[in-house]
Amino acid sequence: MSGWYLFSVWLHILAATVWIGSMIFLGVAVVPLLRRPEFAPVRTAMLYQLGLRFRWIGWTVLLLLVITGIVNIGYRGYGWDDLFSGALWQGPWGRTLAWKLVLVLLVMGISAVHDFYLGPRTMQLLERGEASAEHLRCVASYLGRLMTLLSLAILALAVLLVRGGM
Numbered sequence: 441m442s443g444w445y446l447f448s449v450w451l452h453i454l455a456a457t458v459w460i461g462s463m464i465f466l467g468v469a470v471v472p473l474l475r476r477p478e479f480a481p482v483r484t485a486m487l488y489q490l491g492l493r494f495r496w497i498g499w500t501v502l503l504l505l506v507i508t509g510i511v512n513i514g515y516r517g518y519g520w521d522d523l524f525s526g527a528l529w530q531g532p533w534g535r536t537l538a539w540k541l542v543l544v545l546l547v548m549g550i551s552a553v554h555d556f557y558l559g560p561r562t563m564q565l566l567e568r569g570e571a572s573a574e575h576l577r578c579v580a581s582y583l584g585r586l587m588t589l590l591s592l593a594i595l596a597l598a599v600l601l602v603r604g605g606m
Contacts, residue, residue, distance in 0.1 A: 455505045474487060484563075
């Protein structure tokens with residue numbers, strides 16, 4: 441087993457830990473704390489600033505996950521030809537990988553909408569005092585929860601992959 445492969449797997453796990461851990465920390469520690477009455481005056485601005493600060497971390501770890509995922513698949517003996525011929529998707533391992541990648545693309549799409557549309561748009565509406573901001577804030581909140589659940593499902597599929605697939 442190559443040292444580079446082990447490093448790639450380690451980096452992949454570290455990036456997944458940062459991604460999932462950050463979402464869970466925001467959901468179970470930061471958001472409940474900011475809901476306390478004494479934080480009402482700074483709640484929205486603080487959540488927005490935390491989101492902006494986390495955005496570059498989140499997208500960096502997502503990029504790392506994609507790159508190390510491709511490297512890890514290569515170390516397992518698959519190449520670009522296997523991707524395009526369909527050989528990569530054969531058997532339990534390939535089907536599990538396919539489901540994992542579908543969920544990864546879904547998480548990335550939801551994250552892009554959350555980070556680059558909903559968050560900034562909600563802040564614009566809040567700054568103008570528009571009532572529709574509350575609806576967008578709720579949508580962003582539920583998308584964050586959905587991303588967390590999908591990310592946990594991706595983690596479960598990753599565990600299945602190292603066990604040979606489902």
